[in-house]
Amino acid sequence: MVVLEVEIACPGYFALNSHPSLAFNGPVIDLAVAELNAALAGRIFFTVTYLVLNVPNCLRNEEESSPALAQWYYRDRNKSSLPIVLALGCIDTLAAEQLTSEWEILNIASIGVRETGQKLPGPVPIGVGSIARPSLYAAFFSLLAMFQWTTIYIVIDTDSPPTYPTMAASIIARNRELGQLVTIVESIAWERRPTTLNDTLQRFRSVSRVLLFCGQADRLRRLLVYIAFEPFPSKSYGKMTWNYGDAENEIAQHAFDSLLVIQQHQSATSPSGSQHPPRSLDILFQREARSKYNITYDLDDQPMPDMMATYITLSMLAEVLNESLDSVSPSNFKADQIRQVELARRFFNRTFVTETGPVYIDSRGKRRDSVAVCYFGRDSGMREAFLLLPVGTNERYLRYLNNTMRWPGGNWPPINEPLCGYRHERPSCSLSTRGIPLPEIVTLLAAVLASSGAILYYYWRTKRKREEDADAWWLVELTSFRLIYRILDCALVDPDSSCEFEELPYE
Numbered sequence: 235m236v237v238l239e240v241e242i243a244c245p246g247y248f249a250l251n252s253h254p255s256l257a258f259n260g261p262v263i264d265l266a267v268a269e270l271n272a273a274l275a276g277r278i279f280f281t282v283t284y285l286v287l288n289v290p291n292c293l294r295n296e297e298e299s300s301p302a303l304a305q306w307y308y309r310d311r312n313k314s315s316l317p318i319v320l321a322l323g324c325i326d327t328l329a330a331e332q333l334t335s336e337w338e339i340l341n342i343a344s345i346g347v348r349e350t351g352q353k354l355p356g357p358v359p360i361g362v363g364s365i366a367r368p369s370l371y372a373a374f375f376s377l378l379a380m381f382q383w384t385t386i387y388i389v390i391d392t393d394s395p396p397t398y399p400t401m402a403a404s405i406i407a408r409n410r411e412l413g414q415l416v417t418i419v420e421s422i423a424w425e426r427r428p429t430t431l432n433d434t435l436q437r438f439r440s441v442s443r444v445l446l447f448c449g450q451a452d453r454l455r456r457l458l459v460y461i462a463f464e465p466f467p468s469k470s471y472g473k474m475t476w477n478y479g480d481a482e483n484e485i486a487q488h489a490f491d492s493l494l495v496i497q498q499h500q501s502a503t504s505p506s507g508s509q510h511p512p513r514s515l516d517i518l519f520q521r522e523a524r525s526k527y528n529i530t531y532d533l534d535d536q537p538m539p540d541m542m543a544t545y546i547t548l549s550m551l552a553e554v555l556n557e558s559l560d561s562v563s564p565s566n567f568k569a570d571q572i573r574q575v576e577l578a579r580r581f582f583n584r585t586f587v588t589e590t591g592p593v594y595i596d597s598r599g600k601r602r603d604s605v606a607v608c609y610f611g612r613d614s615g616m617r618e619a620f621l622l623l624p625v626g627t628n629e630r631y632l633r634y635l636n637n638t639m640r641w642p643g644g645n646w647p648p649i650n651e652p653l654c655g656y657r658h659e660r661p662s663c664s665l666s667t668r669g670i671p672l673p674e675i676v677t678l679l680a681a682v683l684a685s686s687g688a689i690l691y692y693y694w695r696t697k698r699k700r701e702e703d704a705d706a707w708w709l710v711e712l713t714s715f716r717l718i719y720r721i722l723d724c725a726l727v728d729p730d731s732s733c734e735f736e737e738l739p740y741e
Contacts, residue, residue, distance in 0.1 A: 237567060238278045238559060241315035242267075243306045245285040245299040246322050250529070252292055253395070253470065253537040254323035254345045256284060257529050261522035262541045263320070265515075266548040278555055280548075282320075283311065292324035292396055299325035303333055316569040318551070320344065322544065323363075324396070328352065331359050340574045344547040345540050347600060348400060351407070357578035358599040362547040364539035365465045366498060366603035367401065368596070371408050373496050373605040373623040374461070376632045378416055378444075380621075381647045385417050387442035389434060391449025392423045395470050398448040401463060405446070440657050443648050451475075454493075455486050460647075464497040466539040477615065490610040499604035499622060500591070511538055512589045515545065546588040554580045594625050607632060 244263065246256040267280045285302040289295045303319065311317055317339045321330060323346025334341035335356030347361030349368065361367075378386070390402045409415055419441045422434065438445055446461045447454050451472030454462050464474050474495065476486035516533050519541060523529045554577060562571045581595045594602050607621035620636040654663035 237276070238555065238569060238572070239312070239315040240278060240280050240318060240555065240569075241312050242280060242282045242318050242320050243285060243303065243311070244282060244320045244322060245287065245295070245302050245325055247287045247289050247295045247324070248527075248529075249291070250531060250535070251470070252324070253468075253540045254292065254295075256286065256322070257523065257527065257531075258519075258537060258541055259322050259345070259544045260284065260527060261519045262544045263548065264526060265518060265522050266545050270548060270552045274552060274556065277559065278552065280552075281312070281315070295324040296326050300329040300333065303330060307333070307337055307339075314569060316555075316572060316574075318342065318574075320544075320547070322346070334359070338574055340577055342547060342551060344544040346397075346400070349404065349598070349600065351411070357574045358582075360578060360581050360595065361600040362543055362550060362593065362595070363601060364543035365397065366601045366605070367404060368598075368600050369498070369602045369605045369623065369625065370401070370463060370496055371405055373607060373621075373632065374405065374446075374463075375408070375412070375415060376623060377461070377494070377496070377607055377621070380632055383416070383444040383647075383650050385419055385442045385444065385650055387420055387438045387445045388418060388422070389438075389445060389447050389449070390423050391447070391453050394449040394453070397465050397471075398450075398463075401465075402446075402448040442656065443651065455482075455489075460492060461494050461496065464495055466498065468537055468539075469535065470537070474617070476610065487610075487615060491612060493610060495608045495617065497606060497608060499606040499619065511542060515542070515589075542590050546586075546590055546593060549588060550581070550586045550593070553586065606635070 242263075244256075246254065246259070248257045248260075249255045250257050263282055267282055271279055283306060285299075285306055287295050287298050287302060289298060307317065317337070319330065319334055319339065319341045321327075321341060321343040323343070325346075327346075327348045328350050330341060331350060331352055331354060335354035338356045340357050340360065342360040343363060345363050347363035347365070347367060349361075378384070388402055388405070390399050392399070406418060409418060420437070422437075444460050448463065450470075451462075451464070451474040454472070454474070455476060455478070462474075465471060467474070476490040477483060478486070516536055516538055519536065520531070520533060523531070555572075557580060558572050558577055578599060581599055582597050584595050586593045586595070596602050602625045604625045605623045606619035607623075608617045608619045610616065611618050618636060620634065621632040622635050623632050652658075654660050
């Protein structure tokens with residue numbers, strides 16, 4: 235006799251162009267449930283109710299998910315079972331949290347985990363998604379603090395998967411929660427028109443020097459940026475590399491010199507950029523999709539990190555439920571004896587051992603992973619991790635993994651704002667405000683340099699006659715002219731590099 239029956243409600247839709255789709259996750263859930271029912275026979279029995287919505291895309295599924303959940307809970311579910319909601323993304327998170335809190339049932343998400351900030355009396359929503367968003371956001375703000383970047387420009391590619399707009403919105407909200415830790419000068423939605431690229435760059439250069447791009451990698455390659463996220467390697471997120479084998483390769487490689495990619499450390503350390511699933515589960519999922527749903531797709535098309543997150547979510551749920559049974563009286567047991575508020579708390583501050591490795595859930599019920607900040611090596615052209623935010627720490631400070639990288643020009647990272655301002659607008663840097671016409675200054679400097687050249691030539695001839703070491707003389711005496719070079723840079727060179735007055739290298 236089964237002690238506990240659990241009914242899992244899962245709203246979703248079928249599509250082959252969306253990670254949260256039941257086309258990918260339905261076979262995963264079916265296989266996981268079959269395995270768990272066999273392993274826990276006589277103790278726990280799982281059933282799944284798919285709330286299949288006849289919608290064309292993620293946005294429409296989100297709009298219609300809450301009415302479908304309400305109909306299931308009030309009318310269609312088995313009242314003697316323990317009800318639980320499994321969210322696969324593409325649902326109205328705010329509404330779903332309010333409904334499950336009112337019903338006092340567990341809401342556990344395996345894809346598209348969002349932190350809404352709602353303080354509700356019911357069970358805390360649990361997030362086990364493959365994209366450990368809180369860890370990625372913590373690494374982002376830690377990176378800004380490390381390099382003292384306080385003015386940020388955000389570009390959101392509206393034609394990219396919904397993951398990116400969600401992450402951008404979460405960063406803006408998180409910054410607000412932190413008391414405006416940085417100034418987000420502008421957040422724009424980038425439509426894919428030819429003119430938009432130049433307009434975006436022009437606007438960016440006038441207000442900031444640190445740009446966060448939230449969008450697919452193919453668009454990132456055409457935009458010189460400083461920071462980007464890669465949720466995990468996937469076709470739908472694009473190919474995160476400068477090397478596309480096309481005419482723009484050389485330009486793109488130079489642009490990628492100044493790119494930092496924030497990603498989960500597991501992806502950064504995997505040679506292929508993804509982890510091979512245990513027990514050839516990818517093949518088992520593919521077979522299940524073909525035999526049960528008559529859906530066929532290649533192994534490479536499977537979003538395995540998301541699918542494995544769904545798979546281990548169910549195994550973690552089974553582990554917590556099994557523990558809960560030990561805390562209740564077996565006599566005359568009913569499903570409603572398990573308080574789901576306490577069930578949710580069993581996930582907190584805990585590391586689960588899963589088939590994909592350890593999974594840590596924090597005190598807010600959300601998954602945390604170690605996060606790496608990567609750059610593209612100038613010699614190898616390959617992505618390399620150089621900063622790490624380890625899981626299980628207070629997640630405030632990044633630490634160096636590699637402190638020997640070669641930054642472009644040797645002067646990276648850039649300061650938050652050029653000394654003359656973003657548009658070279660500061661009066662102290664404008665020569666016209668000093669009352670001296672620019673042509674006369676250029677003439678004067680040219681005369682000074684010509685005279686200096688004659689003096690140097692004279693000493694050089696003297697040195698050769700005396701057969702003295704020339705190097706020491708040049709290194710010492712060039713310091714006398716460094717101020718001239720600095721003023722010349724300020725007057726005539728690109729405003730972005732002027733007035734910073736860096737030490738000139740000796741060649």
